[in-house]
Structure formats: structure tokens, C-alpha cells
Amino acid sequence: ETTATIIDGKSVAKQIKDEIASEISRMKETTGIVPGLAVILVGDRKDSATYVRNKKKACEAAGIKSYEAKLPEDSTEEEVLKFISEFNDDPSVHGILVQLPLPRHMNEETILNAVRIEKDVDGFHPLNIGRLAMRGRQEPLFVPCTPKGCIELLHRYGIDIKGKRAVVIGRSNIVGMPAALLLQREDATVSIIHSRTKNPEEIARQADIIISATGQPNMVKGSWIKPGAVIIDVGINPVDDPASPRGYQLVGDVCYEEACKIASAITPVPGGVGPMTIAMLLSNTLISAKRVHNFE
Amino acid sequence: ETTATIIDGKSVAKQIKDEIASEISRMKETTGIVPGLAVILVGDRKDSATYVRNKKKACEAAGIKSYEAKLPEDSTEEEVLKFISEFNDDPSVHGILVQLPLPRHMNEETILNAVRIEKDVDGFHPLNIGRLAMRGRQEPLFVPCTPKGCIELLHRYGIDIKGKRAVVIGRSNIVGMPAALLLQREDATVSIIHSRTKNPEEIARQADIIISATGQPNMVKGSWIKPGAVIIDVGINPVDDPASPRGYQLVGDVCYEEACKIASAITPVPGGVGPMTIAMLLSNTLISAKRVHNFE
Ligand SMILES: NC(=O)C1=CN([C@@H]2O[C@H](COP(=O)(O)OP(=O)(O)OC[C@H]3O[C@@H](n4cnc5c(N)ncnc54)[C@H](OP(=O)(O)O)[C@@H]3O)[C@@H](O)[C@H]2O)C=CC1
Ligand SMILES: NC(=O)C1=CN([C@@H]2O[C@H](COP(=O)(O)OP(=O)(O)OC[C@H]3O[C@@H](n4cnc5c(N)ncnc54)[C@H](OP(=O)(O)O)[C@@H]3O)[C@@H](O)[C@H]2O)C=CC1
Incomplete structure (x- = not known):
């Protein structure tokens, strides 16, 4: 028989999402601002489309405004970079997420590194990873x-x-x-x-x-x-x-x-x-918005 | 009795320094350029002064041009940053090393992060460490x-x-x-x-x-x-x-x-x-100069 405690990620994730939702409504009341998350989806992989849909739903439920850029499979790297650059400059976007995998003809690293580190809610930027590895230095912006x-x-x-x-x-x-x-x-x-x-x-x-x-x-x-x-x-x-x-x-x-x-x-x-992964994505987006707007 | 092989770092370091010296003379013959290393020493700690002197000697022996900035203990952070900025811009300097520890009133991180990553021959920049940690991405510029x-x-x-x-x-x-x-x-x-x-x-x-x-x-x-x-x-x-x-x-x-x-x-x-540490510093300085001047 099962003797182990079952770690219920689904229920913890729900709890965290509720906490985030109430933080966001507090933020909205105080500052009028809500966090924004932009997702970039290239191509038409079914699994990727599902992930993106789930992220969008979770954002909406928490009160995060979601932005989406959908590009066809045969887009060029430049076209993807153009969207990233726009989201980088858009003050209502606090997090940018590029759904992986990208089509084979694109350089994943070039595209990921184009995301401004202040909006890299995935935390994959090498500078963030470096900060995660180092002790007594600046903390990573996102984990x-x-x-x-x-x-x-x-x-x-x-x-x-x-x-x-x-x-x-x-x-x-x-x-x-x-x-x-x-x-x-x-x-x-x-x-x-x-x-x-x-x-x-x-x-x-x-x-x-x-x-x-x-x-x-x-x-x-x-x-x-x-x-x-x-x-x-x-x-x-x-x-x-x-x-x-x-x-x-x-x-x-x-x-x-x-x-x-x-x-x-x-x-x-x-x-x-x-279920924890999406909850943490929302958490990172909230952290980003709070940091930009100095909201505690 | 000793049964272990004694790993003779002194002799390996000497061998490496000889290899570096002959690479540098080849580089000089072909391109007219020699690698340059700048060391910044703040304050008058005896041990630091000794380290800096040893590095200088090792540079000279290998054919690396060494530059030095000596600042008094009570310098300001801005003064140190000014030297770093000059070395950053000086094309004959391929590596910049800030001798640690710095005086207590300075922020080590601010100063180290001011060194251009292309000249960070110590390899301590968080972006370098991040690249060291990540696989299948851009290699660190220096280890x-x-x-x-x-x-x-x-x-x-x-x-x-x-x-x-x-x-x-x-x-x-x-x-x-x-x-x-x-x-x-x-x-x-x-x-x-x-x-x-x-x-x-x-x-x-x-x-x-x-x-x-x-x-x-x-x-x-x-x-x-x-x-x-x-x-x-x-x-x-x-x-x-x-x-x-x-x-x-x-x-x-x-x-x-x-x-x-x-x-x-x-x-x-x-x-x-x-003895290997200094040899690797010379090696990193040579790597930097080769990279800038596309010399193989
Ligand atoms: N819950 C979630 O939200 C997420 C779940 N996942 C899931 O996590 C799993 C791992 O994903 P990801 O990290 O992206 O996978 P990767 O394929 O990128 O990495 C797998 C790692 O496991 C190691 N490995 C593979 N086979 C063995 C073995 N037989 N013994 C020991 N180590 C092995 C590999 O070693 P080496 O480096 O030597 O090749 C590699 O380091 C997948 O099942 C994925 O679906 C992933 C992301 C999010
Ligand atoms: N050969 C060379 O050129 C160089 C030699 N050195 C020498 O290497 C040594 C380490 O230097 P450095 O890395 O800068 O030192 P630090 O003091 O920065 O780090 C020491 C590390 O050792 C760990 N540690 C301390 N005590 C114990 C213990 N009792 N058991 C297990 N781990 C312990 C610490 O753990 P925690 O993180 O938990 O505090 C810490 O991670 C020194 O003797 C230094 O002189 C250093 C640089 C260059």
C-alpha cells in the first residue's frame, strides 16, 4: 500500500494561483496596473498550441493580461525578432515567453537572447543562470x-x-x-x-x-x-x-x-x-510587474 | 612511503608558459601585435602587491605587454571605474584584471562588472559563469x-x-x-x-x-x-x-x-x-588577443 505522502501539485498550484490573483487585484486597485505576459508561438505544433492556450487561460484567471503573437512555421528569424523587439519596448508587457521548440531553421539561442533580461520570465538568459550559480552577488531576476x-x-x-x-x-x-x-x-x-x-x-x-x-x-x-x-x-x-x-x-x-x-x-x-510550472510563470510575471512599478 | 604520482604543477605551468611564449612570438611575427594585460591594484596590501608583481613578471617572460594602474587605498569607486573604462577602450589591452580584495568601501561587484566581458580574463562575469553552466549554447569567453x-x-x-x-x-x-x-x-x-x-x-x-x-x-x-x-x-x-x-x-x-x-x-x-593559476591567466590573455585579431 502507499505509505508516502502524495505531494499534491495541483492543489498547491491552485493555492498559489489564488494568492497571485489576490496580489494582482491589490496591485490593480493601488496602481491601476496589471501584469502583462506576451507569448510568441511559431508554427502549428498541436502540443505547443495546447501549452500556449493553457498559459493564456491561467493568465486570464489570475488577472494577467495576455498578449500573443502567432507566426507561421515558415517565418524568418527576423520576423520573430521583430515581435520580441516590440514586446521588449511595450511597457504593458512584463514578461515575454517564446514557446519552444522553434522551427528547425531558427537559432533558438539568438531568439531567446533577444528577450530583454528584465522580461525573461522563463529565467533562461545566461546572465540569470550565472547569477543563480554565484553566491553573494546580484540575485537572478527570475528563477x-x-x-x-x-x-x-x-x-x-x-x-x-x-x-x-x-x-x-x-x-x-x-x-x-x-x-x-x-x-x-x-x-x-x-x-x-x-x-x-x-x-x-x-x-x-x-x-x-x-x-x-x-x-x-x-x-x-x-x-x-x-x-x-x-x-x-x-x-x-x-x-x-x-x-x-x-x-x-x-x-x-x-x-x-x-x-x-x-x-x-x-x-x-x-x-x-x-501544474506548478504554469503557477511559477504567473508568479514570475507578477514579480516582474511589481519590480518595474516598485510595488511591494 | 609516497606511492602517489606527484602532479608537478610547477613544471606543467612552465611548459604551458613556454607554449604561450612561442605562440605569442608567432603572433607578433605574423601580425605585429602582442597581447596586453592590464592589472588594477588599489591600496597597499603587501600580498596583493606581490601577486601583481608576479603576474607582471610572468607576462613579460611570455611576451605579454603589461599595463598597471596603482591607486591609493582611499580612492573612490569612480576613480577605479575610470581606469577600467580606459582599459576597456584601449585596443592594446586584451585582458583586465582587478586585484582582489578591494578596499572595504568599494562594491566589488560593481567594479568587476564594469570590465568588458571580452576582456574579463578572470572569467568571473556572471554571463561567463552562466555560459559555463549551460550546455549547447555559446561557450564562455574565458574559463x-x-x-x-x-x-x-x-x-x-x-x-x-x-x-x-x-x-x-x-x-x-x-x-x-x-x-x-x-x-x-x-x-x-x-x-x-x-x-x-x-x-x-x-x-x-x-x-x-x-x-x-x-x-x-x-x-x-x-x-x-x-x-x-x-x-x-x-x-x-x-x-x-x-x-x-x-x-x-x-x-x-x-x-x-x-x-x-x-x-x-x-x-x-x-x-x-x-603556479597553474598564473599560467592560465596568460593563456586567457592570449586567447583574448587571438580572438580580437582573428589569429589562429
Ligand atoms: N513538469 C514540467 O512542467 C516539465 C516537465 N518536463 C519533463 O521532464 C523531463 C526532462 O525534460 P528536459 O530536462 O527538458 O529533458 P532533456 O532531454 O533536455 O534532458 C534530459 C537529461 O536527463 C539525462 N538522462 C537521459 N537519460 C538518462 C539516463 N538513462 N540516466 C541518467 N540520466 C539520463 C540527460 O543526460 P545527458 O545530459 O548526459 O544527455 C539530460 O541531462 C521530460 O520528461 C519532460 O517532459 C520538462 C520541462 C517541464
Ligand atoms: N592555487 C590558487 O591559485 C588559489 C588558491 N586558493 C586557495 O583555495 C582555498 C579556497 O579559496 P576560496 O575558494 O577563495 O575560499 P572561500 O572561503 O571563498 O570558499 C571556501 C569554500 O569552502 C567551504 N568550506 C569551508 N569550510 C569547510 C568545511 N569545514 N567543510 C566543507 N567545506 C568547507 C565553504 O563552504 P560555504 O560555502 O558553506 O561557506 C566555501 O564554499 C584557500 O586556501 C585559498 O587560499 C584560492 C584561489 C586561487
Whole structure:
């Protein structure tokens, strides 16, 4: 039977979104200003369109004004940059998000780096990452959404980080690497596992806290987990399932059935980290608007 | 008895400086240009003056033109910034180095960030650190000297990094943190120990490679070391020694007497990492000059 606490990301995300909505209405009352988020979508990938629609809905529910630029698949880099430049200059836009992946003929880095760092609510600008890595210096303007959501879940569930052994599985620019930096900032002792790691199971088993972001369905077995460890499963992986109406189901990186009997707390997939990412995007947009308008 | 290979940083540094000198004479012959390094020294700390003198000497020996700005202890931040701005604009200066520590009344970050990133041969600019942390993006313009020197020693001694367990002890902006990022870039599996780590000995003992930069004399005992591990000891720590004419001697973070019987290779202190730092500074200055003048 399940003995672990189920970390309910969906309900925490809802709570955070409510908090944000009430902050925004306070801001609107006091200053007349609402935060604005611009999303740039290039091409017609269905999954990207869904993500963008969900972000828009979440913005509206929270009171954030959303702006959208939809460009055809065969747009040029210059056309995308033109929209970014306009949003950069538009004072009612406090955050700019470029939906990834971009079409193959575009240089992702060129386009992402064109977003003004003050509006880079994704927190992916290298200057932001540098600040995240450095201590005693200027703070990053924004913390990347998914890793920020992972840490927020730990906080809201009262899970101590300081002095704990933390193992991050995966080292991507958008999840694993910034998650490791955030855990270290909170004084965890961090180890990072990746595809070249020889004995991942042995290392993972030392962790008090595991954050997994590999995209490998069910890779983290029960035997990888120290009894009582806390598991944050970032993975969202489709696996074939003829029994499901869609023909597939979504699973995490962690073998949930085994883990939930060994861990002390675990995020389910879906309903764990996933909903937190959008909540953190709204949070970063609000932070940006507050900063520009000196609203506390 | 010592069974470990002694990693002779002094001799590797000499070899590198010779390589740099011959590159520079080739550059001079072909283009008429020599690299230039500017050092800014504020105040009259004896140790800082010594470091600056040594850097100058090393520059001259390698054929790098050195520039110096010496300012009194009670200078203002603006005065320092004025010198930085002049060096930023001077095309014969390819690297700018601000000798630390600065007087207390100055904001170190403001001053360091004023150095143009193209001339930040120390590699401490947050944008550089961000690029070091990110994968598949623009490379950092410069890699911080001391950690670069550590990795260079591993390379020159033919020590494999890929897939190895590496433990970095210390997480400072100038040594530990970038050293961990560099090891990870070379596909080591990295764990980072700091002052809040609860069981450093147990973690260190899993390492194939240890890089220690804590400033704690003789902290890393023999019992911390797995037989056959490679030890890079960055620490340079004065400890009282009435028998020495200076009244003190310099020791590393690692208890050398114990470690040299257990490790397969180890850097001595002094004569290990220390000499590599200046060699890497010259290397970064040459890289900068080559980049500006498109010289390969
Ligand atoms: N909840 C959310 O909102 C979000 C969820 N995700 C999900 O998180 C997962 C990871 O995403 P992302 O970080 O973008 O993925 P990436 O593919 O960019 O990175 C995967 C990382 O996992 C490592 N890895 C891959 N296979 C293994 C293995 N067998 N053992 C150990 N490490 C391995 C890779 O190592 P190496 O570096 O050596 O290649 C890499 O560092 C996906 O399932 C994705 O859908 C992502 C973003 C947001
Ligand atoms: N060879 C060379 O050219 C150079 C040598 N050095 C030498 O390297 C050493 C470190 O320098 P630097 O990085 O600037 O030092 P800092 O003081 O900036 O950083 C020391 C780091 O070690 C950690 N630490 C301190 N005590 C312990 C402990 N008991 N257990 C575990 N970790 C500990 C600290 O942890 P926390 O973050 O939790 O405080 C911190 O991260 C010094 O001896 C210095 O002289 C430095 C630069 C160049």
C-alpha cells in the first residue's frame, strides 16, 4: 500500500494561483496596473498550441493580461525578432515567453537572447543562470519556472533542504541544472546524475531528496530510493497504452508503484510538478510587474 | 612511503608558459601585435602587491605587454571605474584584471562588472559563469583561471574525467563552483561538499577525483580518500611554524602525508595548482588577443 505522502501539485498550484490573483487585484486597485505576459508561438505544433492556450487561460484567471503573437512555421528569424523587439519596448508587457521548440531553421539561442533580461520570465538568459550559480552577488531576476516549482513544493510541504543529501537526475538547461543550483543555494549537498553516470542507482540511494528530470519513463525503481526519501518527479513521458482512449498514458521518470511504498513523500504524474510550472510563470510575471512599478 | 604520482604543477605551468611564449612570438611575427594585460591594484596590501608583481613578471617572460594602474587605498569607486573604462577602450589591452580584495568601501561587484566581458580574463562575469553552466549554447569567453588550471593538470597527466565520480570540496565563485561546472562539462558525475554538508568524509571517499578548495588546512585526511583516487589540492593555507624563518608554512586543504600513500596522484602545496593559476591567466590573455585579431 502507499505509505508516502502524495505531494499534491495541483492543489498547491491552485493555492498559489489564488494568492497571485489576490496580489494582482491589490496591485490593480493601488496602481491601476496589471501584469502583462506576451507569448510568441511559431508554427502549428498541436502540443505547443495546447501549452500556449493553457498559459493564456491561467493568465486570464489570475488577472494577467495576455498578449500573443502567432507566426507561421515558415517565418524568418527576423520576423520573430521583430515581435520580441516590440514586446521588449511595450511597457504593458512584463514578461515575454517564446514557446519552444522553434522551427528547425531558427537559432533558438539568438531568439531567446533577444528577450530583454528584465522580461525573461522563463529565467533562461545566461546572465540569470550565472547569477543563480554565484553566491553573494546580484540575485537572478527570475528563477526558471519548473525548478522553482520543485523547490516551492518542498517548501510548502515543510520538507527541510538545508544539510540534506540531494540528488538531481538530469542536467538540462531548463530543469536539471537550475534545480541543482537551487538546491545548493538552500544548502543541500548536491550530486548530479546524467546519462554518462556509471552507478546512478547507488548514488540515488544516498539521497534524502531526489529530483528527477530525464524523460526516461519509470527509470527510477524502488531499489534506487532510500527509505523515507522525498521524490520530486519532473518527467512527463508518454508510454503506449492500448487500453487508454488516447492510445497512451503519461508517466514520470520514477516507477510510482514501487516508490510510493518506500519514499516518505512523492509527486504523482500527472498532478505533481506539471501544474506548478504554469503557477511559477504567473508568479514570475507578477514579480516582474511589481519590480518595474516598485510595488511591494 | 609516497606511492602517489606527484602532479608537478610547477613544471606543467612552465611548459604551458613556454607554449604561450612561442605562440605569442608567432603572433607578433605574423601580425605585429602582442597581447596586453592590464592589472588594477588599489591600496597597499603587501600580498596583493606581490601577486601583481608576479603576474607582471610572468607576462613579460611570455611576451605579454603589461599595463598597471596603482591607486591609493582611499580612492573612490569612480576613480577605479575610470581606469577600467580606459582599459576597456584601449585596443592594446586584451585582458583586465582587478586585484582582489578591494578596499572595504568599494562594491566589488560593481567594479568587476564594469570590465568588458571580452576582456574579463578572470572569467568571473556572471554571463561567463552562466555560459559555463549551460550546455549547447555559446561557450564562455574565458574559463576562470584556477579551476581551468585544475582541469589542465588532469588533462596533462592523462587522467580520465568522463564517467568518473568527482567530489568538489568548496563552492566559492572563484574556485569550487566553476570547478564543479567544468568537471560536469567533461561528463564526470559531480558532488559538491560545503560547510553545511553533514558527512563530507563519506562522500569524499566515493570520489575518483577530489578537488578541494576550502581554505581549511589539512582537513581532508587519509580516511576521506578512496585508494587510487586523484587529489587536486587548491588550498594555500598559512599555518604557524616557529621553525620556519617566516614563522609560518603553507599547507593545502589535504593532509599530504596521509594522502600521498593512498591516492594514485596528488598535487603538492606549494608547487601544485598555485603556479597553474598564473599560467592560465596568460593563456586567457592570449586567447583574448587571438580572438580580437582573428589569429589562429
Ligand atoms: N513538469 C514540467 O512542467 C516539465 C516537465 N518536463 C519533463 O521532464 C523531463 C526532462 O525534460 P528536459 O530536462 O527538458 O529533458 P532533456 O532531454 O533536455 O534532458 C534530459 C537529461 O536527463 C539525462 N538522462 C537521459 N537519460 C538518462 C539516463 N538513462 N540516466 C541518467 N540520466 C539520463 C540527460 O543526460 P545527458 O545530459 O548526459 O544527455 C539530460 O541531462 C521530460 O520528461 C519532460 O517532459 C520538462 C520541462 C517541464
Ligand atoms: N592555487 C590558487 O591559485 C588559489 C588558491 N586558493 C586557495 O583555495 C582555498 C579556497 O579559496 P576560496 O575558494 O577563495 O575560499 P572561500 O572561503 O571563498 O570558499 C571556501 C569554500 O569552502 C567551504 N568550506 C569551508 N569550510 C569547510 C568545511 N569545514 N567543510 C566543507 N567545506 C568547507 C565553504 O563552504 P560555504 O560555502 O558553506 O561557506 C566555501 O564554499 C584557500 O586556501 C585559498 O587560499 C584560492 C584561489 C586561487
